[in-house]
Amino acid sequence: ELKVEQNPLFLSMQEGKNYTIYCNYSTTSDRLYWYRQDPGKSLESLFVLLSNGAVKQEGRLMASLDTKARLSTLHITAAVHDLSATYFCAVDSLLSSGSARQLTFGSGTQLTVLP
Amino acid sequence: GAGVSQSPSNKVTEKGKDVELRCDPISGHTALYWYRQRLGQGLEFLIYFQGNSAPDKSGLPSDRFSAERTGESVSTLTIQRTQQEDSAVYLCASRERLAWGKTTDTQYFGPGTRLTVL
Numbered sequence: 001e002l003k004v005e006q007n008p009l010f011l012s013m014q015e016g017k018n019y020t021i022y023c024n025y026s027t028t029s030d031r032l033y034w035y036r037q038d039p040g041k042s043l044e045s046l047f048v049l050l051s052n053g054a055v056k057q058e059g060r061l062m063a064s065l066d067t068k069a070r071l072s073t074l075h076i077t078a079a080v081h082d083l084s085a086t087y088f089c090a091v092d093s094l095l096s097s098g099s100a101r102q103l104t105f106g107s108g109t110q111l112t113v114l115p
Numbered sequence: 116g117a118g119v120s121q122s123p124s125n126k127v128t129e130k131g132k133d134v135e136l137r138c139d140p141i142s143g144h145t146a147l148y149w150y151r152q153r154l155g156q157g158l159e160f161l162i163y164f165q166g167n168s169a170p171d172k173s174g175l176p177s178d179r180f181s182a183e184r185t186g187e188s189v190s191t192l193t194i195q196r197t198q199q200e201d202s203a204v205y206l207c208a209s210r211e212r213l214a215w216g217k218t219t220d221t222q223y224f225g226p227g228t229r230l231t232v233l
Contacts, residue, residue, distance in 0.1 A: 004157070042224040042227055043158075088158070102163060104160070105159075107156055
């Protein structure tokens with residue numbers, strides 16, 4: 001059974017600081033996703049990482065994937081208050097029927113950026 | 116509409132009652148997923164539909180849960196004889212399937228239905 005672990009689960013940081021969220025997963029996969037969720041809202045896709053060594057950046061967020069280590073990171077540079085949200089990583093895996101893929105989610109990292 | 120829509124947005128019900136949740140996927144998206152998100156947790160996969168193929172029900176937690184989808188349109192998730200542990204946000208997501216049989220890599224999520232079982 002695929003397990004996806006994120007840490008930290010809660011992160012409080014000051015504006016302007018840098019920090020990294022980690023996502024470890026237990027079985028081989030070459031697709032990993034990062035989503036953002038604001039309170040009471042649905043999930044917004046941030047990044048799709050499709051291969052070992054993939055790195056993607058959007059604004060103050062940068063995501064990377066190391067499939068050999070089964071690790072993805074989401075790095076936050078010079079945080080601003082607008083980045084406060086819950087961030088989920090999700091790993092792509094085959095459904096038991098083999099018919100398609102599903103996402104297995106981590107528990108999420110609740111990020112609070114303090115002014 | 117431009118995105119995945121779900122209704123109702125909130126549902127409060129009494130233990131033992133049946134509830135039906137609705138999902139309208141993005142037009143043209145043939146793949147549809149239902150997930151459950153308990154408070155403070157990640158998403159749990161429930162069921163997957165792809166076109167007219169038999170759904171993958173491997174994530175359904177019990178036989179009280181069922182879902183239907185007609186073709187590539189609306190889907191309904193039904194929970195019978197609701198229990199308090201069914202309280203959660205139920206999220207629907209759709210994904211495009213390209214003509215040559217490959218899916219794109221992003222699932223687009225609806226706003227969810229928050230179910231509270233008293």
